[in-house]
Amino acid sequence: MPAPQRSNRAYRVVARIVRPVLFAMMRRDWRGAEHLPASGGFIAAANHMTNLDPLTFAHYLYDHGFAPKILAKASLFKYPVLGATLRATGQIPVFRNTSQAGQSLDSAVQALRDGECVAVFPEGTLTRDPDLWPMVGKTGVARLALMTRAPVIPVAQWGPQDILGRYSKVLKPFPRKKVSVVAGPPVVLDDLYDRPLDTATLREATERVLAAITVILEDLRGEPAPEVRFDVRRAKPAGERPDDGDRPTTPTNA
Known part of the structure; x- marks a missing residue:
């Protein structure tokens, strides 16, 4: 399989190492590639259940001709090998609750303007929903879109x-x-473009993205999602851990 045109040498080297490992562990059910834009920058937004998700997500996109720029927690860039790999492949660090927070958005905006695929996890971290359904998301994906x-x-x-x-x-x-990794048609957001970029607009756009992901996931799982989306600010499921974001495993979006 030819490497994506926008992949650099480091990306191709990592792919040659990681893809065979993933092939050995899983049977791929890749669908919906016809919805991935043939040209121009776009945002790919996925649900997040485990620290393996970024690799399977990137694998799906890479197999369909894209070398995604994943928004990854800045703390992951501090680990010697992982951090070097993230930097070499052009991943985008997310600086949470710091004066550098805007840099992440600026980098993602520039990547989209350059025609790149920017991959995000709208939930911001692993879902806390007890049954692994998408929970209430962060508004970063909405702001970027x-x-x-x-x-x-x-x-x-x-x-x-x-x-x-x-x-x-x-x-x-x-x-x-x-x-299984399945893409759907673009989320309808054009009616929000001219509205003020306030909290209400951002939350509505975020929920539309999560709702579109959830519909695809319902089909994959063969069951309906809960009527009310889990909100970590209002409830905590049994066994929840305070933070899973600083483990030196794989990148996740903030």
Whole structure:
């Protein structure tokens, strides 16, 4: 398979190492690639259940000709090997609650203007929903989409959690697990473009993105999602951990 045109040498080297490992652990069910734009920058937005998600998400996009720029927590860039890999492949650090927070958005905006695929997890971290449904998201994806007017492609994943549990550090690669990654049509946001970029608009755009992901996930799982989306600010499921974001595993969006 030819490497994506926009992939650099480091990206191709990492792909040659990681893709065979993923092939060995999973049976791919890749669908919906016809919804990925043939040209121009776009945002790919996916649900987030396990620290393996970024790799399966990137694998799906890479297999369809895109070398995604993933928004990754800045803390992950501090680990020697992982950080060097993230920098070399052009991933975008997210600086949470600091004076540098705006740099992440600026970098993502520039990547989209350069025609790149920017990959995000709207929930900001692993879902806290007890049954792994998408929870209430952060508004970063909405802000990015409304500022750039780049298309947002919803992507649902199901199966990575069978290889690596939500909070587990132990891989279960055998027997090979089925991993489904399915993209849907662009989320309709154009009616929000001329509205003020206030909290109400950002929350509405964010919920539209999550709703589109959830619809695809319902089809993958063969069951309906809860009527009320889990909100970590209002409830905490049994066994919730305070933070899973600083582990030196794989990048996740903020």
